[in-house]
Amino acid sequence: MTAAIRSRKLAQIFLGAAFGAALLAGPASAEKQGGSITVGLEADIPGFDPLKVGVFDTAAETAAAAIFDTLVYLDDKGQPQPKLALSWTHSDDYKTWTFKLRPGVKFQDGTPFNAEAVKANFDRQKDPANKCRCAFYIAYIRDVQASDELTVVYNLNDPQVNQPALMTIQSSNNVIQSPTAWKTKGEEYNRNPVGTGPYILKSWTAGDRMVLEKNPDYWDKGHPYLDRIVLKPLPDAQSRFASLQSGEADLVWDDEYDADNIQKAQKDPKLTVHTYTGSGAAVYAFNTKVAPFDDLRVRQALVMAIDRKKMSQAITNGLARPASNPYGDGSWVKCKDDGALPNDVEKAKALIRDYGKPVEFKMIVTPTPRGRNIGQVLQQFWKQVGANMEIEQVEQATIVPRAFMRQFQLIPWRIIDLADPDVQMYANFHTGSPVALANYSNPELDKLLEHARVTADPEKRTEDYCAVGRLINQEAIWFWTFQNTYYAISSSKLKGLPKIYSGVIDVSNVWME
Amino acid sequence: MLGFVARRLLYLIPVLVAVSLLTFLIASLLPGDLAYVILGDQATPEKVEALRHDMGLNQPIWWRYLSWLGHVLQGEFGRSFRTGQTVLQAVAERLPVSFELMILAEIIGLAIGVPFAIACAVRSGSAFDRFMTGSAFGMLSVPTFLSAILLIYLFAVELRWLPATGYVPFQEDAVGNLRFFVLPALTLAFAEWPGIMRVLRSDMIATLQEDYIAMAKAKGLKPSRILFVHALKPSSLTLVTITGINIGRLIGGAVIVETIFALPGIGRLLVGAIYTRDLIILQGVVLLVAAGFVIMNFIVDMLYAVLDPRIRHGHA
Numbered sequence: 001m002t003a004a005i006r007s008r009k010l011a012q013i014f015l016g017a018a019f020g021a022a023l024l025a026g027p028a029s030a031e032k033q034g035g036s037i038t039v040g041l042e043a044d045i046p047g048f049d050p051l052k053v054g055v056f057d058t059a060a061e062t063a064a065a066a067i068f069d070t071l072v073y074l075d076d077k078g079q080p081q082p083k084l085a086l087s088w089t090h091s092d093d094y095k096t097w098t099f100k101l102r103p104g105v106k107f108q109d110g111t112p113f114n115a116e117a118v119k120a121n122f123d124r125q126k127d128p129a130n131k132c133r134c135a136f137y138i139a140y141i142r143d144v145q146a147s148d149e150l151t152v153v154y155n156l157n158d159p160q161v162n163q164p165a166l167m168t169i170q171s172s173n174n175v176i177q178s179p180t181a182w183k184t185k186g187e188e189y190n191r192n193p194v195g196t197g198p199y200i201l202k203s204w205t206a207g208d209r210m211v212l213e214k215n216p217d218y219w220d221k222g223h224p225y226l227d228r229i230v231l232k233p234l235p236d237a238q239s240r241f242a243s244l245q246s247g248e249a250d251l252v253w254d255d256e257y258d259a260d261n262i263q264k265a266q267k268d269p270k271l272t273v274h275t276y277t278g279s280g281a282a283v284y285a286f287n288t289k290v291a292p293f294d295d296l297r298v299r300q301a302l303v304m305a306i307d308r309k310k311m312s313q314a315i316t317n318g319l320a321r322p323a324s325n326p327y328g329d330g331s332w333v334k335c336k337d338d339g340a341l342p343n344d345v346e347k348a349k350a351l352i353r354d355y356g357k358p359v360e361f362k363m364i365v366t367p368t369p370r371g372r373n374i375g376q377v378l379q380q381f382w383k384q385v386g387a388n389m390e391i392e393q394v395e396q397a398t399i400v401p402r403a404f405m406r407q408f409q410l411i412p413w414r415i416i417d418l419a420d421p422d423v424q425m426y427a428n429f430h431t432g433s434p435v436a437l438a439n440y441s442n443p444e445l446d447k448l449l450e451h452a453r454v455t456a457d458p459e460k461r462t463e464d465y466c467a468v469g470r471l472i473n474q475e476a477i478w479f480w481t482f483q484n485t486y487y488a489i490s491s492s493k494l495k496g497l498p499k500i501y502s503g504v505i506d507v508s509n510v511w512m513e
Numbered sequence: 514m515l516g517f518v519a520r521r522l523l524y525l526i527p528v529l530v531a532v533s534l535l536t537f538l539i540a541s542l543l544p545g546d547l548a549y550v551i552l553g554d555q556a557t558p559e560k561v562e563a564l565r566h567d568m569g570l571n572q573p574i575w576w577r578y579l580s581w582l583g584h585v586l587q588g589e590f591g592r593s594f595r596t597g598q599t600v601l602q603a604v605a606e607r608l609p610v611s612f613e614l615m616i617l618a619e620i621i622g623l624a625i626g627v628p629f630a631i632a633c634a635v636r637s638g639s640a641f642d643r644f645m646t647g648s649a650f651g652m653l654s655v656p657t658f659l660s661a662i663l664l665i666y667l668f669a670v671e672l673r674w675l676p677a678t679g680y681v682p683f684q685e686d687a688v689g690n691l692r693f694f695v696l697p698a699l700t701l702a703f704a705e706w707p708g709i710m711r712v713l714r715s716d717m718i719a720t721l722q723e724d725y726i727a728m729a730k731a732k733g734l735k736p737s738r739i740l741f742v743h744a745l746k747p748s749s750l751t752l753v754t755i756t757g758i759n760i761g762r763l764i765g766g767a768v769i770v771e772t773i774f775a776l777p778g779i780g781r782l783l784v785g786a787i788y789t790r791d792l793i794i795l796q797g798v799v800l801l802v803a804a805g806f807v808i809m810n811f812i813v814d815m816l817y818a819v820l821d822p823r824i825r826h827g828h829a
Contacts, residue, residue, distance in 0.1 A: 040678075044785050046595040053595055054551075131564075133552060190597045206598070206606050207777030207785070208680050234678050235781070236773040238662050242677040243775075246669040249678075397550045397790055404557055434557060 030495075035512045036228035037494065039505070040240045040252035044207055044233045047190035049182065050125050050172040054133030058503040059253070061170045063231055065506040066212050066224075068175035068195030071099055071118070072164045074419060076499050078332065080164040084113065084176060084196065094159035094454065101150040105219045107178035109194045115146030120179040125172075134172045140423070158426075159454045161461075165419030169502045198224035198508050207233065225496070225511035237261065244271065244489060250512070251490040251497075253505060257370055258487075259317035265489045274488040276500040278417030279331030280424070281323035281480040284363075285437035287409050288477055292359050298387075299476035301351035301359075304344045305385040308481060311377050315370075323480035325469040326415050326425065330484070333421055333462050339470030348385040359387040363410040364402065367393040371412070374481075403437055411437060417484050417502045421465055422453045429472065438477035445471055521814055525807055532803040533585065537578045540796045543787075546570070550790040551594060581796070590797035595789055600797030603782055610680060611771070611778035615763035617694050618701035619756060625702065626709030627752075631740060633710070634717035646714070649707035661700045661773045668696060678775035697774040701767055705759060712755055716748040750820060757813030761806035 041059040046052070048064060056064055071085035085099040105113040122144040125132045140160065145153045154163065167174050181194035193201060196219070199212035210231040214224060234240035234252065241261040243249040254262055265271040286293040293299055308322035324340035327333040352359055363378065365371035375391040382389050389410075394402065402408050413435075415424050427433050430449050431441040445468060452464035472478055486500035496510040548564040549556045565571050569580070584591065590600030629649075633642040669677035675695050683690040720726065721744055729739045768780035775781075779802065786795040 044781070046593075046789070047597065049597070052597050187597050205680075205682070205777060206596075206603065207781050208775075232679060232775060234775045235784075236678075236775070239665055239678050239773045239775065242662075242665045242670050243679070246673055246677050248669075248676050397546070400552075401546075401549050401556045401558075401561065 031225055032511045032513060033225050034227050036226055036230065037250040037507065037510070037512060038230040038232060038248060039507055040232055040234035040243055040249040041505075042233070042240075042253045042255075043235060045210065045231075048172075048177070048193035049190035050134040050177075051130050051132050052190045053172065055137070056170070056172045058505070059231075059233065061502075061504040062253075062507065063210060063212070064172075064175045064193075064195075065170040065197075065504060066199040066229060066508040067193050067197045067201055068170065068177060069197050070168055070170060070174045071101075071176070072167050074165060074168040074499075074501055078165075078330075078419070080162075080168060080419070085164075088164055090161075090163070094161045094163070094456070095156045097154040097156070097160075097163045098147075099152050099154070099164075101152065102219065103150055105196050106217065107181070107194055107196050108200050108215060108217075109178055109181050111178045111180040111194075113176065113196050114149050115152045116149075117179055118152045118176060119144045119146045121176055124179075124182075137171070137173050160420070160422065161453070161456050162420035162422070166423070168419060170504055170506065199229055202228075224509055229507055241265075241489070244491070247491070250494055251488060251505070251507065251510075254487040254489055256316040256319040256485055256487065259319045262319060262487055262489065263317060270492055272490050272492045272494070274490065274497055274500060276486050277321060277329045278484045278486060278500075278502065279328045279333075279421065280415035280417050280484045281326055281328055282482050282484070283326060283413050283415055283478055283480050285403075285411050285413055285478045286476070287406060287411075287437070287439055289406070289439040290409055292355070292357065292361060293409060295355055296475065297351040297355045298359055300341060301348040301355075301385055302382055302387060303341050303476045303479045304348040304351070305381045305387070306378065306479070306481070307343050307381065311374075311381075312482065314377050315373050319485070320482040321485055323483045325466075325473065326428075326478070326480055327421060327465065327469065328417075328483040330417055331421060332458060333465045333469075335462070335466035335469055337470065338466060339473040341473060341476065345384060352386045360390070361387075361409045362390045362392045364392050364394045364399060364408050365412060366396055366399065374412075404434060406437070406439060413437065413478075414484075415480075417486075419501075425449060425465065425468060426453060428478070429468065440475070440477045442471070442475070517818065518815065521811055525811060528807050529804055532807065533582060533800055534578065536796050536799045536803065537581060538574075540792045540799070541574060541577070543790065543792070547790060547792055585797075585800065590801075591793040593786075593791050593794045595791055598794075600794055600801070603794060604779065604798060604801055607777060607779045607782045609683075610776050611764060611767070611780065613683070613690075614694060614697055614701065614767060614771070614776060614778060615760055617698035618705060618763065618767075619760060621698055621702035622705030622709055622759075623756070626706035627713060629706075630710045630713035630717060631745070633714045634721060635740065637714075637718050642714075645710070649710050652703055653707040655703065657700055657704055657767070657769050658773060660703050661697070661770060664696050664700055665773075678773075680776050693774075693776075697767070697770050697776060700770050700774075701763070708755055708759075709752060712751045713748060716751050717744060720744045720748040746820065750817060753813060753816050753820065757809055757816070761809035764802055764805045764809070 039062065041062060043057060043059045045060045045063055048060065053060070069084045071083060072080045073083045075081045084102055084105065086102050088097060088099045090097045101115060101118070107113055111117070122138070124130060125134045126138060140156055140158045142155045142157045145155065147153050156163070160166065175195060178194040182189045185192055191204060198215050198218045200215050202211040202213045204210045212229040212231065214227050218224065232249070234243060234249070237258045240252050244252045256262070262273060265273050286299050288294055312318050312320040312322060325335060325338040363375060365375040371393065372391070379389045379391065399411065403411055403413070415428070418424060426449050427435050429436055429445055431446050448464045448468050452461050455461050455464065486503040488497065488500060488505045490497065493513040494510055495513055498506050498509070548561045548568065548570055552560055552564060569577060592599050593603065629645055633645050636642050665677045668675045676693055680693050681689045726739060726744060729743050764779070768784055771778045771780035772784060779798065783795065783798055786798065
């Protein structure tokens with residue numbers, strides 16, 4: 001999609017209210033009612049109460065997409081569309097967003113869905129006494145007010161021009177849960193969730209299967225198509241794929257580190273590989289306050305030494321898609337020139353020679369086969385240009401505090417697939433932010449980030465973000481290796497799977513041919 | 514006999530205390546402070562400090578151990594901070610799966626191992642014996658993750674006789690339940706039978722050289738009677754030991770096999786707890802499993818006494 005078309009699409013977002021009355025697409029003739037599917041997920045789901053589990057992982061989000069609804073959903077063109085909200089408007093400064101809610105919707109336990117319910121969900125997560133880990137992600141929202149039965153007002157601390165799009169992932173922050181249910185069920189609510197969604201949780205055996213059955217009173221008539229969805233954790237990649245081949249599972253989660261099976265499935269006419277390249281990337285931050293990374297030449301040399309194609313080949317059989325900026329193919333930010341440094345071994349060698357001192361440092365990697373692989377490949381690239389990297393394996397749980405305390409020279413991080421770059425770009429690069437990991441401060445960068453967050457025109461914002469990308473690439477304070485690409489493999493009879501936004505496999509509206 | 518049982522039971526107490534201490538230490542020494550784990554990507558130093566205070570993580574380790582032990586002695590193993598389930602709930606849900614897997618694997622392992630062992634012992638040194646000993650050695654060297662994938666490929670993907678992954682409770686669908694268990698139980702049995710065979714075979718060869726066997730032969734007893742009645746029982750002491758140890762080991766869940774076949778057993782519970790640093794679940798489950806293991810060994814000791822009267826009457 002070209003930038004121009006994309007920006008026109010975005011412009012429509014702000015006319016969202018006008019189109020807001022349009023319902024989800026009605027069933028077309030090809031879509032078949034009835035039947036059931038089994039979905040193989042990567043992990044056990046711990047539960048759905050945000051106060052207990054904090055944030056959902058993608059396995060929980062797959063279930064959440066079926067049990068709950070969000071106010072807004074993202075269509076396959078990346079545009080926010082009405083779901084539990086019918087329309088929305090915003091103030092001129094993008095700090096107040098008003099949502100008109102869909103009337104006549106009830107939670108699966110009969111509780112009416114209204115503005116008070118939306119507010120109760122928000123307040124429960126925001127309340128400092130509840131100490132919800134989920135509160136972090138709504139820190140930018142000051143409060144939510146129910147101005148009448150079907151109107152909610154979001155008051156933001158910081159402007160957010162794409163607020164509706166940011167509320168589309170089926171995360172613990174965005175799905176609307178039944179206040180009656182969590183109040184009456186207490187401790188048990190976590191494993192007995194109640195939403196307004198198309199499927200009702202029928203039974204759940206820990207570690208084994210979660211059975212979801214069609215909600216006969218779903219507000220979107222004609223939906224969903226399937227009578228039943230069975231979600232199973234299948235943690236082993238090989239047997240997960242075997243279950244798909246043998247027909248026990250109709251759809252399985254996968255990732256590019258299981259490249260062999262993905263490539264096998266691409267050749268199999270009985271299987272369909274669903275893939276989506278989102279925004280964001282796997283990224284790494286240099287600590288620019290400590291030697292040798294306080295010197296621009298060293299940082300540039302190391303980035304120039306990386307051959308991403310070769311690296312992709314070595315780690316994922318070539319499936320992983322090289323990234324040259326933090327936005328990625330899935331983002332609406334498209335840059336003609338992102339200023340990425342070329343892969344140039346000779347230039348890199350020269351820069352290191354010019355630096356004059358020996359380049360020795362430690363890089364943190366996760367203690368997983370994947371983390372070690374990446375570390376070893378980078379180690380080889382850097383050795384070629386005369387830099388010695390030592391791999392330091394650190395538990396995921398320890399990487400985060402080390403990042404906060406800046407106890408690292410080079411640390412892995414991730415920019416996740418979100419509908420708007422502002423949240424993460426501002427947090428990662430604005431002076432003074434707790435996760436501005438590079439310890440780098442540049443008034444020009446700050447100015448661009450501040451301008452981008454209060455500008456509505458997508459073209460102007462794109463210009464800002466491309467300038468940000470160029471600046472970071474040239475200063476080499478962070479670098480990006482691969483874009484976020486998400487995979488699911490299904491029987492070719494399974495239809496209607498939407499894009500795998502943020503890695504969430506949403507099966508709430510699929511059917512079997 | 515009663516005195517013997519009582520003495521053995523007393524020995525269990527220090528063992529269980531040591532186990533609980535080790536369990537606690539291992540869980541506490543895992544990299545990754547629990548406060549950081551719970552806070553995830555918002556682990557700012559202030560929040561970490563506050564949470565550590567709330568959870569008592571600032572207390573000295575011996576104090577934390579004693580307070581945990583105190584709760585455990587009252588039957589309170591604690592709750593998972595992720596799912597809200599208590600340790601006992603989680604174990605009660607998972608135990609039947611691991612237990613069934615363990616029983617089936619042992620039955621298949623014994624059904625393959627014992628007849629081969631006897632056949633080899635009778636013809637020890639023959640071509641058949643050498644072939645079987647060699648194959649047993651080969652089978653021992655095959656890791657379970659490999660045999661599991663090969664079995665899945667053959668029976669689930671190619672022949673489509675059996676499911677590759679999954680589970681259904683026995684009371685819901687008995688036949689379906691057994692179908693799900695065939696491949697994982699076979700995988701485990703493949704690793705069990707060579708050990709069973711080798712041990713029983715060598716014990717049996719030794720027994721067959723005893724004077725009383727020669728005596729039985731001289732009396733003209735039928736060879737099958739000599740083999741199964743007079744030789745098998747005294748030869749099975751070591752077999753009972755390893756079967757007991759295997760059962761104890763498998764109570765802890767066949768971690769790899771449960772993961773590959775997606776069986777919701779104790780092994781998966783443990784792996785999940787480790788990955789998510791669910792230390793309450795981890796400590797509780799490891800302690801319960803270790804206690805199960807110790808008790809299983811206690812039962813094996815008792816079985817010795819039944820099998821061999823000398824142990825019962827001696828100063829064991």
